[in-house]
Amino acid sequence: MLRCKYCGAPLEKKALESDSPYITCSSCGTSQQRLDAKAYLDQMMGQIQSWISKTIPGGFSMAQSENVDSVARFNIFNNNVRPRIETEYSEYRFATNSLLSNPLMTLPFTTDNSVVPSHTSAKAFEFNAKVKSIEALAVDESSKSMVTSAEEMASAYAMLINNTKLLQEDKPGRYILMANNFKEASAAFRKIKGYGPAADRFQALAGICTGCEKLLNGDSMGSISYFENGNALLNKVKTAINTDLTLGIMYQGVEMEITQAKILSDLAGFMTKGISADPLQILNTVKKIMAFSYPKTGKWGFLLGNKDRLAEVFSNLSKVLSAKAGGTLPIISGPGEYLIPFWEVDLKYSFQSGAAWAKRSVEVVEDLLIPADFVIDPQCLSNPRSALTDIFSIRPEKSILSGIKGTETSISGGEGISRLTAAASQNSPGTRKIVVPLSTEKEAKKLAAEYLAVCTSQDSKLKLSSPYVKSLIYIPCDIKGGRIEVPRGFGKLVPERIMRTEPSQMVII
Ligand SMILES: [Zn+2]
Numbered sequence: 377m378l379r380c381k382y383c384g385a386p387l388e389k390k391a392l393e394s395d396s397p398y399i400t401c402s403s404c405g406t407s408q409q410r411l412d413a414k415a416y417l418d419q420m421m422g423q424i425q426s427w428i429s430k431t432i433p434g435g436f437s438m439a440q441s442e443n444v445d446s447v448a449r450f451n452i453f454n455n456n457v458r459p460r461i462e463t464e465y466s467e468y469r470f471a472t473n474s475l476l477s478n479p480l481m482t483l484p485f486t487t488d489n490s491v492v493p494s495h496t497s498a499k500a501f502e503f504n505a506k507v508k509s510i511e512a513l514a515v516d517e518s519s520k521s522m523v524t525s526a527e528e529m530a531s532a533y534a535m536l537i538n539n540t541k542l543l544q545e546d547k548p549g550r551y552i553l554m555a556n557n558f559k560e561a562s563a564a565f566r567k568i569k570g571y572g573p574a575a576d577r578f579q580a581l582a583g584i585c586t587g588c589e590k591l592l593n594g595d596s597m598g599s600i601s602y603f604e605n606g607n608a609l610l611n612k613v614k615t616a617i618n619t620d621l622t623l624g625i626m627y628q629g630v631e632m633e634i635t636q637a638k639i640l641s642d643l644a645g646f647m648t649k650g651i652s653a654d655p656l657q658i659l660n661t662v663k664k665i666m667a668f669s670y671p672k673t674g675k676w677g678f679l680l681g682n683k684d685r686l687a688e689v690f691s692n693l694s695k696v697l698s699a700k701a702g703g704t705l706p707i708i709s710g711p712g713e714y715l716i717p718f719w720e721v722d723l724k725y726s727f728q729s730g731a732a733w734a735k736r737s738v739e740v741v742e743d744l745l746i747p748a749d750f751v752i753d754p755q756c757l758s759n760p761r762s763a764l765t766d767i768f769s770i771r772p773e774k775s776i777l778s779g780i781k782g783t784e785t786s787i788s789g790g791e792g793i794s795r796l797t798a799a800a801s802q803n804s805p806g807t808r809k810i811v812v813p814l815s816t817e818k819e820a821k822k823l824a825a826e827y828l829a830v831c832t833s834q835d836s837k838l839k840l841s842s843p844y845v846k847s848l849i850y851i852p853c854d855i856k857g858g859r860i861e862v863p864r865g866f867g868k869l870v871p872e873r874i875m876r877t878e879p880s881q882m883v884i885i
Pocket residue numbers: 380381382383384385401402403404405406
């Protein structure tokens with residue numbers, strides 16, 4: 377059978393039978409001339425032939441192996457072939473197991489280049505062909521089972537290596553190729569003793585990839601059962617490998633794939649609800665959300681690089697869509713055609729007031745508001761003061777506490793914000809446009825904590841306690857002249873983030 381000159385995969389029978397001089401590989405997706413695939417195969421077989429003549433002494437010809445009696449075959453296999461195959465097999469088995477520890481799926485419009493296999497697919501396919509070539513020498517059960525395992529493991533590994541490349545590139549049709557590779561890998565693992573859960577895992581991922589292809593083609597209804605079945609099978613795998621010493625290594629990867637399957641089910645769900653006249657509008661919204669590139673390193677890298685955060689982002693998107701379809705959201709009353717989401721945070725602080733002989737400690741509770749899309753603004757991440765209602769900004773001096781008088785009950789200026797947020801209650805958005813929140817509660821909490829760190833570093837006498845994120849609320853605003861206009865209640869505390877927001881960046885439903 378001809379082999380792909382780019383990845384080494386055997387080319388499908390169907391493609392080989394066509395009359396076209398070109399063949400497209402169903403594993404890596406590359407097209408090539410039939411002649412080139414033939415040349416590659418010849419070269420690979422030449423290498424295998426020379427390996428066989430080095431391994432087996434005395435001019436033994438594989439073509440005649442059927443005529444050699446089984447005792448002689450048994451001896452040749454166990455004395456000459458087995459030791460060599462075993463060494464290489466254990467190397468491939470180790471590399472495969474370590475590949476299995478990664479999540480091997482990625483959501484539409486996203487890429488993942490974190491999975492780095494230790495071999496090329498061509499190398500792994502070559503080992504597969506090599507073992508296949510000496511198959512006839514394995515006569516006893518133990519040899520046969522070793523040959524099958526080595527052959528199938530190399531093939532499954534090679535298919536998965538091709539998928540790690542497809543994870544890195546958001547190109548049309550990639551889910552069809554990924555589904556092919558997962559299907560082949562599943563069938564191969566099915567033949568290896570002890571690898572049943574791996575076979576199930578890749579059967580599940582093959583289905584989920586087929587679902588993604590359907591979803592991207594607008595068939596959300598047809599995709600749902602693929603995501604739900606895939607999710608159920610992955611959960612079965614998770615239970616099965618809990619106490620499995622070899623495949624237990626897949627646990628974290630499988631858990632992340634389950635999260636992705638859940639997100640995909642939700643997504644397909646929104647699209648079927650037909651909330652917008654154009655079902656692809658929601659897909660485009662999702663694409664926009666996925667397309668933001670967040671820092672992968674630094675103090676925000678851990679939170680923003682974590683794919684689990686998307687589950688919460690999509691759950692908030694789901695609430696927005698339900699509200700559009702007749703439900704409600706926590707909205708404050710007031711005019712304004714755009715409902716903009718903010719995290720409402722409680723911040724408690726205390727400070728020493730009064731002269732040396734009459735010191736007293738004053739405790740204050742303030743409300744902070746954080747625009748819920750702050751994560752897409754790098755300036756917010758490096759300067760937390762610019763990402764929220766900076767209640768201490770009314771004292772621009774070096775020290776927040778400098779010049780306070782003994783009679784003061786507060787050194788911050790957020791009283792107006794408390795009045796504003798007190799008016800939030802479950803309301804229908806009506807025909808107003810809703811901006812989708814892009815950050816998670818944990819991220820809001822981290823931002824508030826960073827703010828706190830900046831403020832206390834400026835004055836050690838200022839005591840702040842850990843901030844508490846209360847809820848996500850929607851504030852009616854307007855957009856005029858390409859800028860957001862917030863209600864008057866913000867007073868002088870309009871976050872810099874709001875002032876520099878480009879409306880085109882916002883995800884609006
Ligand atoms: Zn290929």
